Amino acid sequence: MNDPVPARRFFLKCLAVGPMQANCYIIADIGTKDACLIDPGGDHEKIEKILRRDEFKLNFIINSHGHGDHIAANGRFHVPIYIHYLEKEFLTNPEKNLSKFFFFGITSPTASKLLDDGDTVRLGNLTLEIIHTPGHTPGSISIKLENVIFTGDALFRGSIGRTDFAYGDEKLLMDSIKNKLLTLPDDTTIYPGHGEESTIGEEKKDNPFFS
Numbered sequence: 001m002n003d004p005v006p007a008r009r010f011f012l013k014c015l016a017v018g019p020m021q022a023n024c025y026i027i028a029d030i031g032t033k034d035a036c037l038i039d040p041g042g043d044h045e046k047i048e049k050i051l052r053r054d055e056f057k058l059n060f061i062i063n064s065h066g067h068g069d070h071i072a073a074n075g076r077f078h079v080p081i082y083i084h085y086l087e088k089e090f091l092t093n094p095e096k097n098l099s100k101f102f103f104f105g106i107t108s109p110t111a112s113k114l115l116d117d118g119d120t121v122r123l124g125n126l127t128l129e130i131i132h133t134p135g136h137t138p139g140s141i142s143i144k145l146e147n148v149i150f151t152g153d154a155l156f157r158g159s160i161g162r163t164d165f166a167y168g169d170e171k172l173l174m175d176s177i178k179n180k181l182l183t184l185p186d187d188t189t190i191y192p193g194h195g196e197e198s199t200i201g202e203e204k205k206d207n208p209f210f211s
Helices: 044-053 085-091 170-181 200-206
Strands: 010-017 022-029 034-038 057-062 081-084 113-115 120-123 126-132 141-145 148-152 189-192
Touching: 010 044, 022 044, 022 120, 022 126, 022 189, 034 120, 057 120, 081 085, 085 113, 126 170
Parallel strands: 034 057, 057 081, 081 113, 148 189
Antiparallel strands: 010 022, 022 034, 120 126, 126 141, 141 148
């Protein structure tokens, strides 16, 4: 993934962070330098280095969901945190965010803004669209920006999110993907919570869960 992305009004950079190598995305309006993070799950120094290098103004963090590998560095940046309203307790409860079982009890500052399906969030001159895609967790969201979508742990390249953890629901996840993600244009680029990017068209054709 190159930065900035050619022919787009926004900067986009992916960093695989933390012990679970979750994808943290840095998004910025190229014109205004306003920036946000999606899922800063660790390695805050790497993230801060890019923010400083490009003189971005970090406005807020959006968490696609509240699992520990996606929220671990939330508190390092001292900016507002946005998350779906069904995930607010995941931020402060290591049992709900699974870090009690996998790490050492991760907590985050509380949310400044609780999101819901259909909300929009402004970033400089950019508009981020919030799409509720539950199943991996009850309040999982995908975030759409122009012709790209950040799918968290709902939809991956060639796979889907796990539903065998507490609060997971396989039927709900399949419904979310079929009815809210695979209905997007085929050329929409998918940026998932782990692994490589894809497109909606590729996943409709090649993902074994749907092809």
